[in-house]
Amino acid sequence: MTRRTVVTLARSGVAVGVPAGRSKPDISSVDALKRRLLAAKSIAYPDGNLGHARGIPFRWVMDRLAITNEVDAKAKLMKGTVVELAERFTWAAGIAATATSAEAGRALIQFLSSPAAAAIIKKRGMEPAAR
Numbered sequence: 109m110t111r112r113t114v115v116t117l118a119r120s121g122v123a124v125g126v127p128a129g130r131s132k133p134d135i136s137s138v139d140a141l142k143r144r145l146l147a148a149k150s151i152a153y154p155d156g157n158l159g160h161a162r163g164i165p166f167r168w169v170m171d172r173l174a175i176t177n178e179v180d181a182k183a184k185l186m187k188g189t190v191v192e193l194a195e196r197f198t199w200a201a202g203i204a205a206t207a208t209s210a211e212a213g214r215a216l217i218q219f220l221s222s223p224a225a226a227a228i229i230k231k232r233g234m235e236p237a238a239r
Contacts, residue, residue, distance in 0.1 A: 118234040119198050
């Protein structure tokens with residue numbers, strides 16, 4: 109990819125979710141998230157030791173909150189994010205230096221960078237890149 113063609117499209121945090129029909133728990137702060145995790149009857153997350161990369165950030169959060177041992181035996185995924193602990197993923201697009209359809213790539217990137225695409229990105233829970 110050529111450096112000047114790489115465009116940041118969106119950022120998203122690690123999500124937390126609850127079963128359909130249940131009320132959303134308060135996870136609006138570090139303390140609220142910690143209380144919620146400690147109060148949960150069960151918690152599930154991918155095991156980073158088995159090659160599931162998504163479990164690694166959650167283990168880091170538990171370690172940072174100093175509740176790893178208490179939480180290790182529980183799980184439930186909830187939608188939401190605590191900004192202070194959120195790992196952000198940046199979604200980007202670019203055109204390879206050897207691209208045979210560079211113009212089509214530019215058109216796609218232009219669309220994905222448009223206000224119309226930003227509305228969809230936001231609706232899907234991600235943060236559109238600032239333009």
